[in-house]
Amino acid sequence: MTIVLTPFWCNGVQKLKKAPQPPPKPAHGLTPPALDDTIHYERCLAQLRSKDKNIEKYIYLSALKEQDPHMFYKVALLHMPEITPLIYTPTVGDACLQYSHIYRRPEGLFISINDKGKIRNVLKNWPRIDEARISVVTDGSRILGLGDLGVNGMPISIGKLSLYIAGAGIRPESTIPICLDLGTNNEKFLADPLYLGLRQRRVSDEAMTAFMDEFMHEMSIAFPKLLIQFEDFSTDHAFLYLERYRNKYPVFNDDIQGTGAVVLSGFLNAAKLSSAASGRPLSSHRILFFGAGSAGVGVGLQLMSFFTLQGLSKEEAREHIYLVDSQGLVYNDRGPLAEHKKVFARNDYHGPPITNLLDIIAHVKPTALLGLSTTKDAFTADVLQAMGALNPRPIIFPLSNPVRLSECNFEDAVENTAGQVLFASGSPFPEMQFNGKTLYPGQGNNMYIFPGLGLGAILARATSVTDSMVEASSLGLAESLTPEERGLGLIYPHIERIREISAFIAKEVIRAAQKANVDHHTELRSMNDKDLTEFINSKMWNPYNGFAKVGNMSHL
Numbered sequence: 001m002t003i004v005l006t007p008f009w010c011n012g013v014q015k016l017k018k019a020p021q022p023p024p025k026p027a028h029g030l031t032p033p034a035l036d037d038t039i040h041y042e043r044c045l046a047q048l049r050s051k052d053k054n055i056e057k058y059i060y061l062s063a064l065k066e067q068d069p070h071m072f073y074k075v076a077l078l079h080m081p082e083i084t085p086l087i088y089t090p091t092v093g094d095a096c097l098q099y100s101h102i103y104r105r106p107e108g109l110f111i112s113i114n115d116k117g118k119i120r121n122v123l124k125n126w127p128r129i130d131e132a133r134i135s136v137v138t139d140g141s142r143i144l145g146l147g148d149l150g151v152n153g154m155p156i157s158i159g160k161l162s163l164y165i166a167g168a169g170i171r172p173e174s175t176i177p178i179c180l181d182l183g184t185n186n187e188k189f190l191a192d193p194l195y196l197g198l199r200q201r202r203v204s205d206e207a208m209t210a211f212m213d214e215f216m217h218e219m220s221i222a223f224p225k226l227l228i229q230f231e232d233f234s235t236d237h238a239f240l241y242l243e244r245y246r247n248k249y250p251v252f253n254d255d256i257q258g259t260g261a262v263v264l265s266g267f268l269n270a271a272k273l274s275s276a277a278s279g280r281p282l283s284s285h286r287i288l289f290f291g292a293g294s295a296g297v298g299v300g301l302q303l304m305s306f307f308t309l310q311g312l313s314k315e316e317a318r319e320h321i322y323l324v325d326s327q328g329l330v331y332n333d334r335g336p337l338a339e340h341k342k343v344f345a346r347n348d349y350h351g352p353p354i355t356n357l358l359d360i361i362a363h364v365k366p367t368a369l370l371g372l373s374t375t376k377d378a379f380t381a382d383v384l385q386a387m388g389a390l391n392p393r394p395i396i397f398p399l400s401n402p403v404r405l406s407e408c409n410f411e412d413a414v415e416n417t418a419g420q421v422l423f424a425s426g427s428p429f430p431e432m433q434f435n436g437k438t439l440y441p442g443q444g445n446n447m448y449i450f451p452g453l454g455l456g457a458i459l460a461r462a463t464s465v466t467d468s469m470v471e472a473s474s475l476g477l478a479e480s481l482t483p484e485e486r487g488l489g490l491i492y493p494h495i496e497r498i499r500e501i502s503a504f505i506a507k508e509v510i511r512a513a514q515k516a517n518v519d520h521h522t523e524l525r526s527m528n529d530k531d532l533t534e535f536i537n538s539k540m541w542n543p544y545n546g547f548a549k550v551g552n553m554s555h556l
């Protein structure tokens with residue numbers, strides 16, 4: 001047996017571990033004489049970097065993943081900051097927009113409304129039924145901030161699962177990307193001869209729910225060990241189906257819960273820095289949400305626990321959150337409100353609608369402004385300056401994806417707040433120099449959460465994903481910063497450490513599942529934290545020859 005020492009996620013503890021098995025070697029003569037794995041890795045990187053357009057890099061990496069998954073994941077793990085924006089947001093947004101044009105080969109599972117009544121037969125066609133552990137399911141109706149992309153949403157499921165594999169060591173064979181085709185209301189796609197989905201408009205809510213009921217039931221029978229991540233469903237359906245299924249099946253919604261958890265985590269770290277500068281207690285923060293879709297309200301709900309963690313009641317916590325939709329501040333006297341917004345509708349304002357963001361800021365005096373609106377540049381220089389005038393260290397999180405829909409960019413946020421901004425965006429921005437200092441933007445993207453949350457839920461064999469498990473993932477992420485990262489003023493850890501972070505989050509999630517009594521893998525209960533962490537690490541899939549040296553979590 002071959003053994004290797006200390007892969008990078010082993011907490012610095014020397015231990016023996018079974019080496020990942022190399023892929024089978026082609027017979028002699030079927031590869032060039034001087035093919036060498038290490039040099040080939042350099043060759044792959046050079047090929048990738050020779051392409052000018054990100055979409056070309058995406059296409060190259062897709063092909064590499066199919067032809068040589070070990071090499072693909074090795075490249076991804078060793079170059080996370082470079083590769084993540086190519087296989088995930090923002091480039092995956094372009095891949096979705098162009099999917100029907102750049103399509104080369106099938107990947108994932110497609111289930112359409114025409115399969116209603118016989119979904120079981122479609123699921124049976126999946127080649128690796130017994131190995132299935134995690135599926136990302138989208139209906140393509142709200143892909144990132146890009147709207148209804150129909151069956152072109154498939155790359156989002158594929159991209160998220162690539163991050164599960166790279167970031168949490170889920171086995172590639174255990175993942176199922178799924179795109180449900182319930183039609184599309186995207187006129188451009190319906191008129192496009194190359195469009196790969198059904199050429200019909202979206203079905204009624206009633207028909208969709210009947211389809212979803214059958215789909216979820218058949219999934220639970222075909223794949224009894226499967227966790228489902230709902231992704232990029234339109235807002236009303238995102239809430240509806242999360243509530244409908246969350247107590248029946250192991251399922252969570254990444255846009256509501258994953259985004260909520262990642263933002264809570266960044267907010268916890270940012271609020272400490274902000275309160276240290278202002279001298280005001282943590283419990284006095286006021287958060288203004290610009291955007292009231294599934295992400296906005298989902299994040300709001302999650303951020304209530306920021307205040308309950310400070311000792312406030314739920315009712316008191318709600319008072320600290322303000323919501324803005326396309327018609328301005330959300331308050332009860334304004335008129336009928338969509339169901340999901342009611343929770344944050346204000347009762348303490350009775351005047352005429354306040355529609356202008358600057359006026360709303362003057363009324364609310366927020367310490368934090370969070371953007372989940374997909375309205376590009378909504379945080380103008382005036383808005384940023386107003387936040388800077390109200391707070392020595394304003395918290396500004398433009399969270400909309402992809403980059404070109406961000407409410408503001410890092411540079412503007414820095415320049416309009418004299419460099420004092422505490423910043424996190426959904427998609428990546430480069431670091432920058434300001435007054436002789438390097439300032440780092442945070443990336444408050446759910447990619448920090450879902451790999452670890454999913455891994456923990458899978459290893460605990462959780463029968464459902466509870467709010468306490470989601471909160472544990474968030475607190476785990478907030479805690480996972482190293483002293484060096486805190487010294488740099490970061491509010492999220494370096495993405496290069498994703499494996500360690502995912503292992504730590506998974507441990508916290510497993511503990512929360514045990515407390516909530518939803519864990520079926522009860523043998524894990526008697527393990528101490530060190531053994532549980534080792535167990536988690538031992539379950540992670542590694543690309544052959546893919547180890548890297550990146551930090552450790554010894555401070556935890």
Ligand SMILES: O=C([O-])CC(=O)C(=O)O
Binds near residue numbers: 426445446
């Ligand atoms: O995919 C991402 O980058 C984050 C996300 O879930 C979304 O924006 O819908």
Ligand SMILES: [Mg+2]
Binds near residue numbers: 254
């Ligand atoms: Mg999403």
